[in-house]
Amino acid sequence: MPYKKILLIGSGPIKIGQASEFDYSGTQALKALRELGLEVVLLNSNPATIMTDPEMCAKTYVEPITKETVKFIIQNEKVDAIISTMGGQTALNLCVELEEENFLREHHVALLGAGVSTIKRTEDRTLFAQEMDKLGYKAGKRFLAHSEEEAIRLAQTTAGFPLIIRRDFALGGRGSALTFNLQELKEVFTTDIKFPITLEKSLVGYKEIEMEVMVDCEQNGVIICSIENVDPCGVHTGDSITVAPALTISDHCLQTMRDMTLRIARHMGVVAGGANVQFAVHPNNEEDITVIEMNPRVSRSSALASKATGYPIAKISAQLAVGLTLKEILNDITRVSPVAFEPTLDYVAVKIPIFPFSKFPTSSTILGPQMRSVGEVLALGGSFNEAFLKALRSLEMGLEIPSLAQLSTTPLDITPDYIRERLQHPHQLSLLTVLEALRLKISKEEIADLSKISPWFINQMAVIFDREEEFKQVENPLQSADIFQPFKEIGFSDKYLAFLKDLPQKKILEYRMKEKIFPVFKAVDTCAGEFAAETPYFYSTYAVQNEAVPLSHDGRSVLVMGSGPNRIGQGIEFDYSCVKACERLKNHHIQSIMANSNPETVSTDYDSSDRLYITPLFTEDLCEIFRHENPEGIIASFSGQTGIKIREHFERGFRKDLMTFNFLGPSYDAVDITENRERFNTLTASVDLARTKSMLVKGHKNLLNAMTEIGLPVIIRPSYVIGGESMYIFNHHEDINHLPPQVKEQLKLSTSEFLVETYLRNAIEYDVDLVRDKAGHVIFTVCEHIEHAGVHSGDSGMFAPPLVLTQRPYKKLMEITKKLASDLEIVGPINFQFAIIENDIYCIEANPRGSRTLPFLSKAYNLNIPAMATDAMLGLDIPPFERETFPYFSVKQSTFPFDRFIQDNIILGPKMRSTGETMGIDCDKDHAVFKSYLGNYPKLFGPGKILISLADPQKPVILPYLRSLIKKGYQFMATQGSYDYIKKQGIPCTLVAKIGTGQNNNGSPTILEAMKDDQLKMVLNTPANLGQSKSDGEMIRNTAILYGVPCFTRAENIRAIVESILTTDHYPVPRALQDLYREL
Known part of the structure; x- marks a missing residue:
């Protein structure tokens, strides 16, 4: 190998357009490079990733992904090559900057995979069009x-x-x-x-096709698969329903695009590795092909293609990048054929994206060229319809009955006009809209004309509609297996069939069990059965031959439930714990079975477990896997709220009368106690806790009465939710009028109970993550929130270990959590959230499962907490752990997608809205804080201008820091009220006119002009209240987000960032985890 030490740059925090697929890709690459005997250094600021575990490489830098960090690592670690193609746009752009400064050349560092020339010619649209013209291709x-x-x-x-x-x-x-x-x-x-x-x-209405390609250093190339977007051009490919292989394109057209892809990849200089080329094909003339763009790196589509085909694109890309060829590398799944053989699919793969519109209710839900989905699901089936209906179930939105009526945002009366509007202006779940249109007798021709969706896909929805009608007409569908079986083969769930005939779902299942109508499991083998598959990767289908021999026939096995698609409230953090659980099972020589629907994650990599099922995390689909595999235990404690709901169905629903399975970890009764607010209040009465005033209410009128009786401010909390869904803080009675319309309607019509309780303003919040074994041994860890109580724990910044918490309340917290865990008879993980104000401790909630903070805590404390929790659930003893102080500080900050939802208020509250997180770790507290902010805002380092617009109560917060900031080289701009306040202190400041006022008599710049100033480093803007009111302040905040300027909106954040700036005289020195851990 020509290289000895390689730097791999990750993609940083999970954000829209750059999500957990890069953890999957990076993890594969690290494994591949390690197997080749290379020394690898990793840079990634995201602690929730598997790739940042210290055992993955020689040196792990969980540091901001900035030029300064990369320069330090190159000089300090003597790196001789960089792989930038595993870190998304973040890594590519950074390497372009370093090359333009000649830094890489001066330090003799090679850029592997894709050179800067390739990056520039593919990312600069004008240059790309010129290159396509040289090849004789249209680029639009x-x-x-x-x-x-x-x-x-x-x-x-x-x-x-x-x-x-x-x-x-x-x-x-x-x-x-x-x-x-x-x-x-x-x-x-x-x-x-x-x-x-x-x-x-615009090519709106054209078909969009993607081709995944691999090229090696000898210019050999292989097409991995074609991916067709169901939604036509005009909708970002990340937001479109997609299918692999392409289904509506002729073989001749596919062969043309295949040849074009290989030629483009070679011409553009993909030195070695994977790439993606996107095409637009005229719907009525397949000779009219336009090249849209090319990504010279692994991408979201690469991860999807890998999971759809079983071909490990990222792993092979890493091997190619260091000089291997396609002919030298063997296929991991067949272990006999080289990876130069193109994969063959004898099934259909369907991806459906998932959107966070419920978290951003005032933003438009119309889809366009800017991506806004936060995750996706993958389903495999013997036919398109089977895969599509499985994918709908995988979304966990109640779409096992495929109808828009299942969604809370859909009007009660679905009219033809409503459906026509959804067809004409693209929305999520476009094919479901087509199905509703067919139910409303809208013609196929009109649907195609309005939506520009291919008639082939419309015809597939017509098949589903026809089979619905056929099933309704069958007098007794449970009298003959020959009549019943075809409806399962097309993909109809038991719940769907029961709904169509007004039958109890239990009756459908009993009939299937009696007639032995079960799905079989087929292998994903990359070769359509031409070679024997050595790596077990399966999907279910209603066919004849079963290809999955249960692992329970050959020793012990435990099934780990994944957490499903990434979404706000349940993301990569849970997948991290699932992967660590599978690793721990392997350590104990227990075969691990993974069941998940998320194609972006490490857990659905075929070598993360002994057996992988790509499956909806829906009760029926899981039941078939449980029944088939019959594992000795099922771990659902790392599946987030999905696992809680699945356990409820199995342990409280009708299935408990027909079959039972052994769920490891906390009992379902413990789950119910913590999720049911009344039972939880009874539990906490046994320990020394302060208690807020609270009432359980139903309906709008009772909510208003409770607000009056308890006294404002109040917070309302439903049961069985994650991510703060439907949680709100009311500071004034009229705040109830600012709820989203669907929430107000739900409140009026719903019989669901809400807990209304006093909102603890200015309380400091703590997350306690505890693991307990059957003997009562406990692992005890604490995080202290930066933001005060009222901000969802998933959105709050965190310190580990705590800063403010003194020894006495620390010990008391430990006593309380141990007592509560003992009373609940917890075996495994549990998370508690506490608020402390004036030495009074309040318990906000408990979650008897692994929490989203486990990856961060595992890095902060150098503990494999999910693995220890797995030991406990297996009945093994765990070593007790609690430690109050550390030689270094760890800080977590959240990453938000506000730039994709500009119309929404960015003020944080009890509803979680972050998509990812960064981590700062350092022996100096303020340096750790500054690093955590740099992870989200890489340009924050260095002096510049600060725009200040504070509400009156927060104006004194900034005052102590202003003169010191001036000495650091900062300048201030402020809106009128803050300007007057600052000038009274004799501090230089520039007046800024608020939006809509234009320039005043003194020629003051407007907010818009201030935001365009390249010297502007941050905006400090606090609201007059924490309600949802539209105001000048909200326009300031949204404008800051629009221009990519960091905007701090709470006094706690302002103190944290400003204090960290004042104590940071130079760029904080990056520290590898391995070096820090040696100080423990």
Whole structure:
């Protein structure tokens, strides 16, 4: 090997457009490089990843992904090569910057996989179009505009509408906009658009096809698979339903795109590794093919293609990057054929994205060229319809009955006009909208005309509709297996069939058990059965031959339930724990079985467990796997709220009368006690806790009465939710009027109980994660929140170990949690959340499962907490652990998708809205804090301007720091009230006019002009209250988000970031985890 030490750059915190697929890719790459005997150094700021576990490589830097960090690592670790193709847009852009400064060349560091020239020619849309022209390929009509005036002139003359406005080097289509007229184009200019911009003639309505390709150093190439977008061009591919292989394209057209892809990859200089090329195909003329773009790296689509085919793209990309060829590498699954053989699929794979619109209720739900989905599911089936209906079930949105009526945002009366609007303006679940249109007798021709969806997919929905009607007409579908079986083969769930005939679901299951109508399990083998598959990776289908021999026939086995699609409230943190559980089972020589639906994650990598099932985490589908495998135990404690709901179905639903399974970990009664607010209050009465005033209520009127009786402010909490769903803080009675319309309707109609209790303003919140074994041994860890109580724990910054907590309350917290865990008879993990104010301790809630903080705590405390929890659930003793102080500090900060949902208020509250997290770790507290913020805002380092607009109660917060910030080289801008306050202190400050006021008599810049200032480092803006009111402050905050300027909105955050700046005289020295752990 020509290289000895390689730096692999990760993608940082999970965000829209760059999610957990890069943990999967990076983890595969690290394993591959390690197997080749190479020394690998990793840089990634995301603690929730498997790749940042210290045993994955020689040195692990959980540090901000900045030029300064990379330069330090290269010089300190003597790195001689970098792989940037595993870190998404973040890593590519960073390497371009370093190359432009000549730093890599000066330090003799090679850039593997894709060179800077390749990156620039693929990311710069003008250069890319020029390269395609050299090859004789169309890249769409593109026009470069350097100003608003030029853009308008081009749109009205040369280009013409519709147009897509794009940026170069952008993540997930950020900043892209589809415009149909001049007015919409002018609206784009009010955003953070920076010239020059590219105006592309829109290909709306064209079919969009992606081709995944691998190229080695000898220019050998292989196409991994084709992926077809169900939604036509105009919807970001990450937001579209997709299918593999492509189903509506002719073999001739596919062969043409295959040849084009290989030629493009070689021409653009993909030195060695994976890439992705996207095409637009005219729906009525397959000779009309346009090249949309190319990604010279592993991507979201690469992860999907890997899981859809079983071909490990990231692993092979890493091997190719260091010099191996496709002919030298054997296929991991067949272990006899080289990876130069193109995968063959004898099944259909369907991906459906999942969106966080319920968290951002005022933002538009219409899809476009800017990606807004936060996760996705994958389903495999013998037919498109079987895979599609399984994918709907995998979303965990109640779509086992495939109807828009199952969604809380759908009107009670689904009218033809409502459906036509959804067809004409793309929304999530487009094919489900097509199915509803067919039910409403809208013609296939009209559906195709409105939606531009291929008639083939519309016909598939027509098949589902016809089979629905057929099943309804069968007088007694349970009298003959020959009549019943075809409805299961198309993908109908038991619940769906029971719904169509008004039958109890139990009756359908009893009939299937009696007639032995069960699915079989087929292997994903990359070769359609041509070679024997050595790696067991399975999906269910109603066919004849079963290919999965139960692992229980050959020793012990335990099934680990995954956590399903990434979504706000339940993300990669849970997948981390699932993977660690599988690793621990292997250590104990227990065969691990993974069941999950998420194609982005490490848990669905075929070598993370002894057996993998890609399956909906829906009771029926899981039941078939449980029945088939008959494992000695099932671990659902790392599955988030999904695991809680599944256990309820199995242990409280009708299935308990027909079959039983052994769930390891806390009992279901412990689950119910902690989820049921009344039972939980009874439990906590046995320990020394302060108690808030609270009432259980149903309905709108009783809620208002409870608010009056308890006294404002109050917080309302439902039972059995995750991510703070439907939780709200009311400071005023009229705040109830600001609830989203669907929540108000639900409150009026629902019989669900809500707990209304006093909101503990200014209390400090603590997360306690505890693991207990059957002997009562305990692992006790504590996180202290930066934000005060009222901000969801998943959104709050955290310290570990705590800073403010003194020894006495620390010991008391430990006593309380041990007592509560003992009373609940916990065996395994449990999470408690406490609030402390004036030495009074309140218990907010408990979750008898692994929490989202376990990965962060595992890194902070150098403990494999999920593995220890797995030991406890297996009945093994665990070593007790509790430690109050450490030689270093760990800080977690959350990452938010506000830039994709500009219309929503960014003020944090009890409803979780973050998508990911960063970590800062250092022996200096303030350096750790600063690193944690740099993980989200890499340009925060160094002096600049600060824009201040504070509510009156928070104005004194900033005052003690202003003079010190001036000495550091900072300058201040402020809106009128804050400006007056600062000037009274004799401190220099520039007045900024609020939005809509224009320039005042003194020529003060507007907020918009201030935001465009490249010297602006951050905005400090606190609201007058924490309600949902629209205000000047909200416009300031949203404008800051729009322009990518860090915006701090709480006094606690302002203190933390400013104090860290004042004590940071130089860029904080990066520290490898392995070096820090030696100090323990």
